[in-house]
Amino acid sequence: MSDVSLPFDAATYSLIVPIYNEEAVLPLLFERLDQLVAELDGTTEVILVDDGSRDNSARLIVEKVKSSPNFRLIALSRNFGHQIAITAGMEAAVGQATIVMDADLQDPPEVALQLVAKWKEGYEIVYAQRLSRDGETAFKLATAHLFYWVMRRLATVDIPENVGDFRLVDRVALDTFLAMPERDRFVRGMFGWMGFRQTAVPFHRAARAAGETKYPFWKMLRLAANGVVGFSDFPLRLALWLGSLISLAAVLYGIYVLVLALIRSDLVAGWASIVVVVSFLSGINLLMLGIVGIYVGRIHTEVKRRPLYIVGRRIGFAQGNAPEPAHGKVIP
Ligand code: UDP
Numbered sequence: 001m002s003d004v005s006l007p008f009d010a011a012t013y014s015l016i017v018p019i020y021n022e023e024a025v026l027p028l029l030f031e032r033l034d035q036l037v038a039e040l041d042g043t044t045e046v047i048l049v050d051d052g053s054r055d056n057s058a059r060l061i062v063e064k065v066k067s068s069p070n071f072r073l074i075a076l077s078r079n080f081g082h083q084i085a086i087t088a089g090m091e092a093a094v095g096q097a098t099i100v101m102d103a104d105l106q107d108p109p110e111v112a113l114q115l116v117a118k119w120k121e122g123y124e125i126v127y128a129q130r131l132s133r134d135g136e137t138a139f140k141l142a143t144a145h146l147f148y149w150v151m152r153r154l155a156t157v158d159i160p161e162n163v164g165d166f167r168l169v170d171r172v173a174l175d176t177f178l179a180m181p182e183r184d185r186f187v188r189g190m191f192g193w194m195g196f197r198q199t200a201v202p203f204h205r206a207a208r209a210a211g212e213t214k215y216p217f218w219k220m221l222r223l224a225a226n227g228v229v230g231f232s233d234f235p236l237r238l239a240l241w242l243g244s245l246i247s248l249a250a251v252l253y254g255i256y257v258l259v260l261a262l263i264r265s266d267l268v269a270g271w272a273s274i275v276v277v278v279s280f281l282s283g284i285n286l287l288m289l290g291i292v293g294i295y296v297g298r299i300h301t302e303v304k305r306r307p308l309y310i311v312g313r314r315i316g317f318a319q320g321n322a323p324e325p326a327h328g329k330v331i332p
């Protein structure tokens with residue numbers, strides 16, 4: 001839990017920027033980041049994560065890092081994807097507050113100042129919420145909307161709509177995030193799951209400053225599937241419901257066919273027995289699949305290895321004497 005009376009002028013900020021083939025936008029980005037660093041009221045490190053760029057990005061970043069002492073580079077060995085790139089950056093961050101933002105200036109760096117203001121009010125997680133999205137196709141807007149609509153109904157955590165990964169997290173929230181060992185990392189879902197005091201800062205999302213989107217449709221689809229699978233067991237439960245429903249219908253139909261066979265003599269010989277056997281077996285089949293699904297769901301929760309709960313604050317325990325919970329996580 002952050003101490004609200006922390007001497008904030010001594011605070012350090014970590015800015016994390018994932019970069020994948022962004023040579024066109026980098027000069028502009030560096031300019032805006034320099035400006036932001038100058039405006040922030042504490043020492044600031046800028047961590048640029050090169051997610052396996054194949055263009056000139058790496059060279060431009062190295063140049064920048066050499067000339068600006070507060071810029072750092074983490075170069076991944078290949079393209080691991082945006083979610084992993086920002087995770088790599090967050091693991092390297094040392095600041096009291098860490099801010100993740102896109103490289104293409106769609107997340108205006110100045111908004112970070114408003115995120116910081118909310119942080120100083122005592123919020124551990126401050127996400128930037130898009131009021132509008134310029135320069136994005138109707139298709140992207142519609143699919144994004146559909147995704148959040150589905151997530152709201154299925155997911156067990158609150159994932160606010162129109163929130164990407166442009167977000168400030170306090171040290172406490174960041175350590176909690178890093179303590180979650182799951183490998184499929186749907187970052188915005190994980191921050192939603194962990195609780196703490198969260199708030200939003202609205203902003204207008206600009207169009208990409210230069211270059212093209214690095215999130216083609218299939219990558220978005222994979223991100224969405226990751227979100228649903230990681231934060232909902234609905235697809236598994238669906239198998240049980242559908243299985244029960246269909247097997248019930250199959251049994252009823254089987255009974256109907258049986259009765260038909262008893263009262264009518266003009267049926268094709270063997271038809272009734274085949275239909276009864278097939279519907280009965282397929283019903284059992286689906287039902288069993290659903291039951292297996294429930295167990296797989298349990299295994300799925302187990303293997304994610306998330307802490308059962310997170311303790312934000314403990315009061316009244318002797319210093320350093322409070323027992324470590326076996327299933328929970330106390331941060332720090
Ligand atoms: N990005 C990345 N690895 C990837 C894809 C994207 O690090 O595999 C970075 C990209 O350089 C940018 C941010 O993630 O800084 C968001 O990507 P983009 O702007 O292309 O996504 P969009 O805004 O179109 O959803």
Ligand code: MG
Nearest residue numbers: 102104106208
């Ligand atoms: Mg973008």
